[in-house]
Amino acid sequence: MTATVSITLTVNGETVRAEVPPRMHLADFLRERLALTGTHIGCEHGVCGACTVRLDGEIVRGCLVLAVQANGMSVETVEGASDSGELQDLQDAFRERNALQCGYCTPGMLLTAQELLAKGGVPDRETIREHMSGNYCRCTGYQAIVDAVETTARNRAAARG
Amino acid sequence: MQPNDAEAAALRHVHKPLPHDSAVKHVQGSAPYVDDLPEPEGTLHVAVGRAPIARARLQELDLKAVRAAPGVVAVLTAADIPGRNDVSPSMGDDPMFVEREILFHAQALFAVVATTREAARRAALLGIAKTTALKPRVTVEDALAADATVLPDYAFGRGDPAAEIERAPHRLGGTFRIGGQEHFYLEGQVALAIPGEDGSVHVQSSTQHPTEVQHVVARVLGLPDAFVTCEVRRMGGAFGGKESQATQWAAIAALAARATGRPCKLRLDRDDDMAMTGKRHDFRVDWQVGFDDEGRIAALDSLFLARCGYSADLSQGVVDRTMFHADSSYFLPAVRIASRRLKTDTVSNTAFRGFGGPQGMLAMERVIDAVAWSLGKDPLDVRRLNFYAAGRDVTPYGMTVEDHATGRRILDELEERSDYRARRAEIAEFNARSTILKRGIALTPVKFGISFTLTRLNQAGALVHVYADGSIHLNHGGTEMGQGLNQKVAQIVADEFGVGLERVRITATSTGKVPNTSPTAASSGSDLNGMAARIAARAIRDRMAAQAASEWGVAPEAIEFRDDRVFVGNDGMSFAELAGRCCAARVPLSEAGHYATPKVAWNRDEGTGRPFFYFAYGAACSEVTIDTMTGEMRLDRVDVLHDVGRSLNPAIDIGQIEGGFVQGLGWLTTEELVYDAEGRLRTHAPSTYKIPVASDVPADFRVHLHQEPNREDTIHRSKAVGEPPLMLANSVFCAIADALHSLAPGKPVPLDAPATPEAILKAVEDLTGGIGF
Numbered sequence: 001m002t003a004t005v006s007i008t009l010t011v012n013g014e015t016v017r018a019e020v021p022p023r024m025h026l027a028d029f030l031r032e033r034l035a036l037t038g039t040h041i042g043c044e045h046g047v048c049g050a051c052t053v054r055l056d057g058e059i060v061r062g063c064l065v066l067a068v069q070a071n072g073m074s075v076e077t078v079e080g081a082s083d084s085g086e087l088q089d090l091q092d093a094f095r096e097r098n099a100l101q102c103g104y105c106t107p108g109m110l111l112t113a114q115e116l117l118a119k120g121g122v123p124d125r126e127t128i129r130e131h132m133s134g135n136y137c138r139c140t141g142y143q144a145i146v147d148a149v150e151t152t153a154r155n156r157a158a159a160r161g
Numbered sequence: 162m163q164p165n166d167a168e169a170a171a172l173r174h175v176h177k178p179l180p181h182d183s184a185v186k187h188v189q190g191s192a193p194y195v196d197d198l199p200e201p202e203g204t205l206h207v208a209v210g211r212a213p214i215a216r217a218r219l220q221e222l223d224l225k226a227v228r229a230a231p232g233v234v235a236v237l238t239a240a241d242i243p244g245r246n247d248v249s250p251s252m253g254d255d256p257m258f259v260e261r262e263i264l265f266h267a268q269a270l271f272a273v274v275a276t277t278r279e280a281a282r283r284a285a286l287l288g289i290a291k292t293t294a295l296k297p298r299v300t301v302e303d304a305l306a307a308d309a310t311v312l313p314d315y316a317f318g319r320g321d322p323a324a325e326i327e328r329a330p331h332r333l334g335g336t337f338r339i340g341g342q343e344h345f346y347l348e349g350q351v352a353l354a355i356p357g358e359d360g361s362v363h364v365q366s367s368t369q370h371p372t373e374v375q376h377v378v379a380r381v382l383g384l385p386d387a388f389v390t391c392e393v394r395r396m397g398g399a400f401g402g403k404e405s406q407a408t409q410w411a412a413i414a415a416l417a418a419r420a421t422g423r424p425c426k427l428r429l430d431r432d433d434d435m436a437m438t439g440k441r442h443d444f445r446v447d448w449q450v451g452f453d454d455e456g457r458i459a460a461l462d463s464l465f466l467a468r469c470g471y472s473a474d475l476s477q478g479v480v481d482r483t484m485f486h487a488d489s490s491y492f493l494p495a496v497r498i499a500s501r502r503l504k505t506d507t508v509s510n511t512a513f514r515g516f517g518g519p520q521g522m523l524a525m526e527r528v529i530d531a532v533a534w535s536l537g538k539d540p541l542d543v544r545r546l547n548f549y550a551a552g553r554d555v556t557p558y559g560m561t562v563e564d565h566a567t568g569r570r571i572l573d574e575l576e577e578r579s580d581y582r583a584r585r586a587e588i589a590e591f592n593a594r595s596t597i598l599k600r601g602i603a604l605t606p607v608k609f610g611i612s613f614t615l616t617r618l619n620q621a622g623a624l625v626h627v628y629a630d631g632s633i634h635l636n637h638g639g640t641e642m643g644q645g646l647n648q649k650v651a652q653i654v655a656d657e658f659g660v661g662l663e664r665v666r667i668t669a670t671s672t673g674k675v676p677n678t679s680p681t682a683a684s685s686g687s688d689l690n691g692m693a694a695r696i697a698a699r700a701i702r703d704r705m706a707a708q709a710a711s712e713w714g715v716a717p718e719a720i721e722f723r724d725d726r727v728f729v730g731n732d733g734m735s736f737a738e739l740a741g742r743c744c745a746a747r748v749p750l751s752e753a754g755h756y757a758t759p760k761v762a763w764n765r766d767e768g769t770g771r772p773f774f775y776f777a778y779g780a781a782c783s784e785v786t787i788d789t790m791t792g793e794m795r796l797d798r799v800d801v802l803h804d805v806g807r808s809l810n811p812a813i814d815i816g817q818i819e820g821g822f823v824q825g826l827g828w829l830t831t832e833e834l835v836y837d838a839e840g841r842l843r844t845h846a847p848s849t850y851k852i853p854v855a856s857d858v859p860a861d862f863r864v865h866l867h868q869e870p871n872r873e874d875t876i877h878r879s880k881a882v883g884e885p886p887l888m889l890a891n892s893v894f895c896a897i898a899d900a901l902h903s904l905a906p907g908k909p910v911p912l913d914a915p916a917t918p919e920a921i922l923k924a925v926e927d928l929t930g931g932i933g934f
């Protein structure tokens with residue numbers, strides 16, 4: 001077996017030190033070592049987006065980043081973004097518009113949507129659809145997801161005055 | 162239509178657009194799927210070794226390197242199976258592991274059990290299969306040439322269609338090919354098996370059919386069914402792909418648990434999942450039609466050639482359902498619907514939302530288009546002319562369509578809502594002046610038969626307990642795959658007891674609670690399980706009412722359950738208090754409910770009867786633009802009107818319609834399965850197999866419910882909604898064909914499904930004799 005590598009990173013605000021195999025990807029590390037199972041494994045090809053997490057504030061595919069690459073960096077998962085309350089309105093909109101069915105894609109969808117919403121303003125629906133098009137959903141047909149993102153954008157813009 | 166006042170007052174959750182029961186957990190990422198469950202101490206991981214070739218005799222399986230690989234605890238082959246090497250739903254033709262004959266590329270040869278998933282997957286690649294290769298049969302034509310089938314040919318019909326076609330003023334015929342579809346459930350196949358005492362095993366499986374998982378695990382392990390429990394809390398999507406084809410992975414995990422005495426988990430890698438599990442059936446359809454000057458069909462003769470793969474799996478029911486939907490919504494006076502279930506050396510095709518129905522309907526819509534084009538008529542006019550009507554209302558299988566008026570009302574309303582006629586005219590003008598871009602529009606109906614066509618499957622069970630504190634435990638035989646079944650059934654039960662939804666605790670489906678269940682399939686989940694749960698709840702409520710009546714000294718009919726309380730006039734007590742009193746008075750507060758669908762009776766040998774309790778209707782109007790230089794297609798606008806009876810939950814139903822439509826859109830436009838001449842699936846990953854994403858969905862997407870109470874006595878007069886909306890996407894395919902037809906009016910459009918850009922471009926070239934520049 002290959003020797004493990006020591007890494008130190010911040011996960012949802014907490015410092016984590018671990019010994020990991022060099023080829024272990026970040027999604028497996030989060031799920032198997034830290035029991036953060038809200039990061040889902042869909043395709044392991046970097047296509048479906050179910051394993052989306054934030055690395056130093058940028059969204060990445062958890063299956064395309066190795067845990068060792070996250071050494072010294074800050075990782076945020078759906079659990080962290082949920083606990084901090086930053087997603088609350090977006091989560092409410094997803095629930096109210098029924099923008100989820102099986103729920104497997106939902107954590108990745110939320111983090112991807114939040115990246116767009118963080119730019120501010122109210123993106124038009126075409127912009128939302130393009131931005132979300134890297135995340136697969138096999139259940140909803142996306143209409144409700146786009147609606148929920150649009151609603152959140154409007155509400156945030158209104159709250160900013 | 163409005164409910165009457167008494168019902169409106171009594172019902173508090175049913176018919177309301179409540180969110181999915183797990184919505185809060187889903188947005189937090191805290192709803193556990195099988196792979197998220199805490200692994201028991203000592204859990205081992207399983208990976209499967211695959212056949213390197215599609216058709217061969219296995220001479221020797223050299224697993225020395227596999228056994229020697231790091232982390233490997235056990236290696237399992239067919240020789241290690243204590244029971245039967247058979248994971249089939251019924252026909253005995255699906256071996257769990259290859260013994261002597263390799264039947265398709267990537268078939269399971271053996272399994273590796275190791276300390277980590279990584280170690281198991283690496284070791285699984287080290288197996289060496291020495292084989293004698295045979296030439297694989299891959300296509301419909303290969304199977305026809307070999308006269309190879311998995312099940313006998315089957316046909317039904319009436320009259321003498323050959324003679325009627327001959328006699329008709331106009332005749333047309335053709336061949337149409339329809340592609341298959343990969344389920345691409347986001348959560349792949351997965352199972353966790355935990356060994357128990359006396360050889361028993363508890364299996365957590367991502368399956369639509371826990372009973373079949375239980376039975377197959379027992380069969381493979383040589384155990385009585387009672388030694389195996391299968392549990393399912395939720396799936397990350399299924400769509401039919403986890404009906405019969407979840408069993409193999411659960412059975413392998415269970416065998417590994419038996420062999421090692423430790424918990425064992427098997428989660429398929431995505432490429433393996435796509436290569437090793439079956440898909441929607443692809444078809445070649447050969448058809449001939451005779452019709453009059455108006456486009457009224459006199460006779461149809463259709464032959465459906467289904468590529469079933471190496472085994473029967475569910476192909477009897479799937480292809481039967483194709484045949485049941487080969488009329489789409491149209492009366493066919495003389496008709497023969499024939500089918501062959503062809504055997505190829507490829508993965509065994511299986512259930513997929515619509516279960517063969519979509520292929521039957523799409524083929525018929527193509528026939529209608531061909532008739533209309535040949536007469537220079539609008540296809541919608543030909544659809545209307547042939548739509549089921551009074552005196553023209555008996556299907557090719559002898560069932561009378563009693564509520565065709567519902568279908569017609571939907572067609573009428575959607576034609577108006579979508580402004581079809583004006584847009585048709587505007588598109589004709591556009592096409593007359595646009596040389597490169599062409600637009601098309603189509604409005605197509607949906608009529609989908611509801612019930613399992615295997616009559617015995619039309620039953621369900623539920624188990625309801627009321628505890629002494631008034632909280633309610635709800636269990637039923639249906640499984641939750643995202644469709645909101647648990648929420649709908651909870652709404653029904655809460656209303657029976659007149660309590661708040663928070664009192665009703667939804668629990669995981671388990672073969673230990675409700676036995677001998679049918680799969681959650683055929684759109685039947687809420688129809689069947691909702692009824693069974695209501696029957697159970699009502700029985701408990703009646704006993705509670707009797708107890709309350711005796712305490713108050715009134716008749717049981719005077720007792721009312723509402724607002725979380727139990728009333729006699731204005732007097733009353735809390736629901737919890739009555740539950741406690743019932744316990745004290747030794748009144749049983751648990752009930753197993755059972756429901757069997759009435760009226761259905763299908764005689765397959767005679768080809769006649771009533772396979773369906775009722776039909777669900779719908780219609781969609783789609784408008785597309787195609788680029789004749791590139792074959793690219795854009796879906797500009799979609800209008801949908803869909804029949805849900807009186808919706809149990811309009812929010813969930815809208816979600817089913819939007820999602821079903823988009824899944825159908827993928828099937829017909831972007832999702833293409835490619836097998837090479839060696840029988841290998843070349844599109845076994847999302848890099849080469851394209852499901853719709855958010856940017857593929859029409860910018861203008863208008864979905865409305867048609868809420869007309871079901872004429873049959875279904876649960877709260879609702880209708881099933883799981884599968885029918887998928888076929889709304891037939892309108893997209895027909896709109897693309899319509900756009901192509903504008904290039905050469907009057908000519909048949911040479912377009913097979915899926916209408917990928919390549920297929921559209923090829924059709925342009927065929928119609929125009931080359932790109933022309």
